[in-house]
Amino acid sequence: MSPDTPVGADERPPARREGGRSARVREAVFSAAAELIAEGGAERLSIPAVAARAGVNPTTVYRRWGDAAGLLRDVTANRLAPHDPPPDTGTLRGDLSAWAAQTLGTITTTEGLALLRGSVACAATSEGPSPRMAARESQLAAILAHAAERGDPHPTLRQTLDYLLAPLYLRVLLNLAPADTAYADTLVDDLVRHYAKPD
Amino acid sequence: MSPDTPVGADERPPARREGGRSARVREAVFSAAAELIAEGGAERLSIPAVAARAGVNPTTVYRRWGDAAGLLRDVTANRLAPHDPPPDTGTLRGDLSAWAAQTLGTITTTEGLALLRGSVACAATSEGPSPRMAARESQLAAILAHAAERGDPHPTLRQTLDYLLAPLYLRVLLNLAPADTAYADTLVDDLVRHYAKPD
Incomplete structure (x- = not known):
């Protein structure tokens, strides 16, 4: 496995190919969720609050992530997973x-x-x-x-x-x-x- | 400090000397809270639910623990802190x-x-x-x-x-x-x- 292939990426259900609108919704939802988590803690995350903050229809969020736990898992993977290749300093x-x-x-x-x-x-x-x-x-x-x-x-x-x-x-x-x-x-x-x- | 003195016990506000009833309320509240946490996770702990399960007045619980976070902290200390002296096997x-x-x-x-x-x-x-x-x-x-x-x-x-x-x-x-x-x-x-x- 290449070092910058995120392990576990293949565990998630295959997504439909994302168009521009879909990708924008995803980013808006992730940003809203991350803000709400930073403000109130992960245990208070709710789909209606995320949808309101992101300016998207709650139904869209429910359809895509199921529930708050599914969304939390996906946001965490997106925001905390290392995006850079591992350091290679020579030692x-x-x-x-x-x-x-x-x-x-x-x-x-x-x-x-x-x-x-x-x-x-x-x-x-x-x-x-x-x-x-x-x-x-x-x-x-x-x-x-x-x-x-x-x-x-x-x-x-x-x-x-x-x-x-x-x-x-x-x-x-x-x-x-x-x-x-x-x-x-x-x-x-x-x-x-x-x-x-x-x- | 004696090894079985719970560290941090002196951080909590001095309790009035507990009579039998007070100790029974405390034990009922701790048992109810521990059950609810095991069932639904600590993040869903609420004072009204604990009071209902313990069969005590919510006001009593609010007065004694303030909020769910204070109660959680106290229950955790009571249930997870080691009650036995540290092992002494000789090695x-x-x-x-x-x-x-x-x-x-x-x-x-x-x-x-x-x-x-x-x-x-x-x-x-x-x-x-x-x-x-x-x-x-x-x-x-x-x-x-x-x-x-x-x-x-x-x-x-x-x-x-x-x-x-x-x-x-x-x-x-x-x-x-x-x-x-x-x-x-x-x-x-x-x-x-x-x-x-x-x-």
Whole structure:
């Protein structure tokens, strides 16, 4: 899989080919939903409120997304999934550090944090990782694959998810302590020092 | 601080000395709230619904807890905080493994998971860790202190939170992959192998 193919994109039902109007409706609905989530939290998202804010007919929103949970899942995937290719700085440590900084930049904004908390609510009713989380995992997998191609020692994906992604996300989700790039670099240093092994 | 003093208990406003009736109301409200959360998720918790289920006057609930967020926080602290003393098996590895098994036993039940997801919603509006999370942290601190007293090498609290508690909680919260005791023991093994150092 190419590193910038969003994993899980193929899980969604095949969309009809979108014309200009359809794409505009989609963008208006996503923007309205993201604003409402940032203002009131994902748990208060409702289709009528989104439709009113976006200036579209509620029926259109119901037909396309079914319910608030379906819309939340799609908005989260659209807004929080990484759109850039994974960092490629030439070193494993540099790539992981840049990935962590990018990730923090996305999930610590007001909108990003509200969406992330919303995706925890979504997780209750879904199987496996969300498309958004899967996309972020696939970026880490690409970074590790680059290290392997260069012949550099590297940790496994499981170790990278558990010892870099997990503490970074949990600190942000539970508002535990400042989650900044200095903290992220401590995680990266520990991961590389203890787990980087030759293939 | 004694390990079984719930951290954060002193953050709440001083309660009047509770008589039998007051304690019964509190227990009825907590049970009703926990049931409703398990049924419909923390985001749908409302004071009128809790009062109806508990068979108490809504005014009583409003007066005591203020709003649904305040009640959620208190229920979560009451139901998810560890009530047992931290494990004391005689070895660091045994203590951490038992702690992880206890924690998984609490947070993977339907009610526990709903409360944990609710506490993520709470975190949005609160500063620092919830009383429940603080209590679980203080159990880990006690386990590390026991190791230090025995003269055994041990990781720091930061390392234990980031490399044991965080991946365990994130896997459960985001429904990522099976979170069982075998997985927890992998985390414990990694933590002890790489981070246990003499004082």
